Amino acid sequence: GAVVSQHPSWVICKSGTSVKIECRSLDFQATTMFWYRQFPKQSLMLMATSNEGSKATYEQGVEKDKFLINHASLTLSTLTVTSAHPEDSSFYICSARDQGLAGLPADTQYFGPGTRLTVL
Amino acid sequence: AQKITQTQPGMFVQEKEAVTLDCTYDTSDQSYGLFWYKQPSSGEMIFLICQGSYDEQNATEGRYSLNFQKARKSANLVISASQLGDSAMYFCAMRERNYGQNFVFGPGTRLSVLP
Numbered sequence: 001g002a003v004v005s006q007h008p009s010w011v012i013c014k015s016g017t018s019v020k021i022e023c024r025s026l027d028f029q030a031t032t033m034f035w036y037r038q039f040p041k042q043s044l045m046l047m048a049t050s051n052e053g054s055k056a057t058y059e060q061g062v063e064k065d066k067f068l069i070n071h072a073s074l075t076l077s078t079l080t081v082t083s084a085h086p087e088d089s090s091f092y093i094c095s096a097r098d099q100g101l102a103g104l105p106a107d108t109q110y111f112g113p114g115t116r117l118t119v120l
Numbered sequence: 121a122q123k124i125t126q127t128q129p130g131m132f133v134q135e136k137e138a139v140t141l142d143c144t145y146d147t148s149d150q151s152y153g154l155f156w157y158k159q160p161s162s163g164e165m166i167f168l169i170c171q172g173s174y175d176e177q178n179a180t181e182g183r184y185s186l187n188f189q190k191a192r193k194s195a196n197l198v199i200s201a202s203q204l205g206d207s208a209m210y211f212c213a214m215r216e217r218n219y220g221q222n223f224v225f226g227p228g229t230r231l232s233v234l235p
Contacts, residue, residue: 110167
């Protein structure tokens with residue numbers, strides 16, 4: 001199956017610093033990538049939809065100035081958590097949809113392994 | 121209103137037995153997809169099985185099968201011959217054609233397989 005990677009897998013940072021998380025589709029092109037956040041013992045919550053070459057679409061309640069998303073190529077999307085605070089500590093997961101299956105509601109999203117962010 | 125409901129926060133099953141994880145959904149869209157993902161303690165989301173709303177036959181993938189009852193709006197996951205490695209969180213998700221490309225996830229069910 002398709003492979004999506006994330007880097008780093010975990011990161012610890014001081015409050016006020018910025019953290020960049022990369023999401024790559026390794027063996028397919030992804031015009032659309034998604035960023036989710038998951039708090040402990042909770043489900044995944046969509047943060048934003050990232051489209052290659054255009055601005056990301058953010059879900060209600062997600063600050064776009066705090067969570068900067070860049071989708072510069074068909075295989076790479078980045079999420080930057082700016083001026084991170086302890087409440088931003090969470091598990092961040094990206095997913096990508098295979099461009100070849102565009103338009104099918106049952107086409108699959110492939111998830112990265114996630115990045116665990118801890119802000120001290 | 122919740123789009124995806126998973127009423128079982130936790131389930132136990134004996135090794136080698138079958139188990140059904142419930143999922144009901146709410147949509148007015150005619151075209152949608154239903155998915156099941158497994159999330160072990162490592163955190164990665166592992167795709168298990170999917171069903172399109174127009175698929176007439178229930179999806180099967182190895183030990184996983186999806187019991188799709190369209191009229192009831194349910195898409196239960198059946199795991200046959202449970203293994204210890206099946207212990208994990210299981211999420212049901214839906215994607216509606218009229219609402220873009222993103223998934224909506226249910227709250228999840230934690231499955232514990234007992235030896």
